[in-house]
Amino acid sequence: MTNPSTPAIRFDQVSRYFGEVKAVDHVDLEIRDGEFFSMLGPSGSGKTTCLRMIAGFDKPTSGHIHLYGQDVSNLPPYERDVNTVFQDYALFPHMNVGDNIAYGLMIRKVPKSERTKRVNEMLELVKLSGYAGRKPSQLSGGQRQRVALARALINHPKVLLLDEPLGALDLKLRQQMQVELKSIQKRVGITFIFVTHDQEEALTMSDRIAVFNEGKIEQVGTPAEIYERPASTFVAGFVGTSNLIVGELAKRITGSDQTFSVRPEKIHLRAVGDKIDGNMISVDGVVRDVVYLGLYTRYLVQIDEGNDLVVIEQNLKTTSMDVLSVRGQKVRLQWHKDHISRVGG
Amino acid sequence: MHSNSSSPKASWALKAAALGTLLFLHVPMWIIFLYTFTPDERTFTFPLPGFTTKWFGIAFQREDLWRALSLSFKVAAIATLAALVLGTLAAAAVYRSKFFGREAISFLLVLPIALPGIVTGIALRTAIGGLDIPFSFWTIVIGHATFCVVVVYNNVLARFRRMHGSQIEASMDLGANSFQTFRYVVLPNLATALLAGGMLAFALSFDEVIVTTFTAGQQSTLPIWIFSQLSRPRDRPVTNVVATFVILLTFLPIFFAQKLSAQSSDTEGESK
Numbered sequence: 316m317t318n319p320s321t322p323a324i325r326f327d328q329v330s331r332y333f334g335e336v337k338a339v340d341h342v343d344l345e346i347r348d349g350e351f352f353s354m355l356g357p358s359g360s361g362k363t364t365c366l367r368m369i370a371g372f373d374k375p376t377s378g379h380i381h382l383y384g385q386d387v388s389n390l391p392p393y394e395r396d397v398n399t400v401f402q403d404y405a406l407f408p409h410m411n412v413g414d415n416i417a418y419g420l421m422i423r424k425v426p427k428s429e430r431t432k433r434v435n436e437m438l439e440l441v442k443l444s445g446y447a448g449r450k451p452s453q454l455s456g457g458q459r460q461r462v463a464l465a466r467a468l469i470n471h472p473k474v475l476l477l478d479e480p481l482g483a484l485d486l487k488l489r490q491q492m493q494v495e496l497k498s499i500q501k502r503v504g505i506t507f508i509f510v511t512h513d514q515e516e517a518l519t520m521s522d523r524i525a526v527f528n529e530g531k532i533e534q535v536g537t538p539a540e541i542y543e544r545p546a547s548t549f550v551a552g553f554v555g556t557s558n559l560i561v562g563e564l565a566k567r568i569t570g571s572d573q574t575f576s577v578r579p580e581k582i583h584l585r586a587v588g589d590k591i592d593g594n595m596i597s598v599d600g601v602v603r604d605v606v607y608l609g610l611y612t613r614y615l616v617q618i619d620e621g622n623d624l625v626v627i628e629q630n631l632k633t634t635s636m637d638v639l640s641v642r643g644q645k646v647r648l649q650w651h652k653d654h655i656s657r658v659g660g
Numbered sequence: 661m662h663s664n665s666s667s668p669k670a671s672w673a674l675k676a677a678a679l680g681t682l683l684f685l686h687v688p689m690w691i692i693f694l695y696t697f698t699p700d701e702r703t704f705t706f707p708l709p710g711f712t713t714k715w716f717g718i719a720f721q722r723e724d725l726w727r728a729l730s731l732s733f734k735v736a737a738i739a740t741l742a743a744l745v746l747g748t749l750a751a752a753a754v755y756r757s758k759f760f761g762r763e764a765i766s767f768l769l770v771l772p773i774a775l776p777g778i779v780t781g782i783a784l785r786t787a788i789g790g791l792d793i794p795f796s797f798w799t800i801v802i803g804h805a806t807f808c809v810v811v812v813y814n815n816v817l818a819r820f821r822r823m824h825g826s827q828i829e830a831s832m833d834l835g836a837n838s839f840q841t842f843r844y845v846v847l848p849n850l851a852t853a854l855l856a857g858g859m860l861a862f863a864l865s866f867d868e869v870i871v872t873t874f875t876a877g878q879q880s881t882l883p884i885w886i887f888s889q890l891s892r893p894r895d896r897p898v899t900n901v902v903a904t905f906v907i908l909l910t911f912l913p914i915f916f917a918q919k920l921s922a923q924s925s926d927t928e929g930e931s932k
Contacts, residue, residue: 370829370833371832371833372829372832372833391832391837392829392832392833393832393833393834393835393836393837397833398833398834399829399830399833401826401829401830402826403824403826405824405826405827405829405830406824406830407827407830407831407844407845407848408824408849409848409849410848418831418834418836418844419834419835421844422834422835422836422840422844423835466834467833467834470834470835
């Protein structure tokens with residue numbers, strides 16, 4: 316066994332340039348053994364390039380990538396103990412499901428009887444028992460997804476890479492697969508590295524998340540850390556909805572003109588003249604817009620200085636009639652001091 | 661305008677036109693077939709003055725015919741084989757890597773099939789003559805390979821482009837090296853394209869006249885042999901027997917090539 320303190324993956328000043336474009340720019344990163352780690356970011360942020368460099372499809376322009384302490388930066392894909400679930404699944408259309416899943420074992424010349432046994436185990440793991448004889452073209456998108464997962468996991472890789480594997484599935488199936496992926500990961504105990512641009516997906520499944528932007532990592536942390544304490548305006552804006560308060564207003568509220576963010580659901584709507592708790596921050600404004608969304612209502616409140624804040628309140632007692640009547644009224648917004656995050660720039 | 665032009669059924673005019681076109685294309689071949697059985701060697705009289713199969717026997721005993729047939733077969737086989745290897749490699753290079761002048765090379769590869777055979781023929785003859793290479797079996801093969809490569813190249817490139825995304829990467833990811841990936845993933849993906857391209861190349865080579873005329877030495881391939889027979893009217897039914905044979909021989913590979921292409925819903929020639 317490997318030393319548990321050795322990180323599964325370590326990036327040491329890794330860069331990948333495509334001509335002038337810095338796809339990945341001096342990234343340092345440690346991914347721990349056995350964790351479900353997500354790389355989150357918009358397209359072109361460098362997350363997929365990082366994944367491809369771990370898999371070996373791409374090589375760093377400079378820097379080193381370590382897999383459990385071994386420098387793999389220049390090894391070809393077939394010499395790395397890492398497997399990938401591709402965005403388009405990349406199943407082999409000329410092979411049936413069983414042969415697809417057994418491919419890695421066939422290449423390593425594992426005897427036929429053992430192959431069959433392990434394929435059946437895998438099919439059971441991904442709930443596709445009895446599908447071994449089907450062709451990929453006879454499967455639904457969700458089923459292909461599972462085959463791709465089984466084909467990668469059967470090799471017991473040290474690290475499993477998942478490149479936006481749920482992107483092509485519809486919402487219901489995606490949510491179901493999110494739960495299932497997480498439970499499979501717990502069961503097999505392999506380090507999963509999951510690339511996605513969907514912040515909700517990352518928050519749902521991950522032990523830790525790295526938020527990518529323009530080839531750099533903005534923040535690494537648990538979903539709660541990323542959400543509650545965004546380290547930069549980018550993270551605050553990309554993960555969930557956030558109110559960014561800048562300049563004069565920031566100074567009036569906190570006494571410092573450093574930008575801060577506050578999540579819409581942390582803000583409470585109160586009547587003007589409501590008493591002010593010492594631990595609470597309070598500003599007055601006018602409700603400019605109300606959007607009733609059933610489960611909750613979204614208010615757009617204009618603060619005196621011309622800043623708009625988004626406030627979300629659950630419709631626990633209110634009806635649509637009640638909330639819509641608030642439009643145009645003066646209100647007092649309050650939130651706890653702990654719920655502001657000072658963000659860098 | 662026809663009043664029923666919007667209905668899904670074809671109008672009688674369209675049907676007639678289609679039938680007419682088919683007849684126009686195929687009747688001459690039936691005539692050839694029919695006159696393999698005529699006892700009268702000089703003229704095409706109708707109805708046939710009698711019925712005989714003696715020409716099959718006579719054709720069978722003609723040494724020169726057998727030599728021409730076997731030469732054509734060998735040339736087609738070797739040219740096709742060379743085309744399969746070279747065409748696949750060229751298609752793989754153009755598909756897999758990006759390099760300066762890639763589009764130009766792709767264009768130059770396809771050009772020989774668009775060039776009139778007479779141009780290819782005269783160019784090859786000049787080049788081969790200029791290099792003092794004796795005209796032989798191999799010069800014919802080289803001449804035929806120029807257009808056979810294109811057919812394979814086009815088919816294989818089209819297949820590469822339709823090949824589903826990351827299969828090659830997936831194979832390497834699962835532990836296969838380049839050779840294993842080619843063997844287990846790329847080749848099976850290309851198989852039907854190779855078969856279709858190969859059959860088409862074979863058929864093209866088998867009945868080629870113009871380029872062969874320019875690149876052959878003393879040898880005559882089957883089409884050239886037939887050509888030379890035209891000046892000998894007495895043997896006309898023998899020529900018909902051979903022509904019938906060639907039609908069959910060409911028909912089968914084309915038929916299967918079409919079937920295979922349709923099966924994988926691949927576009928035949930043009931990839932651009």
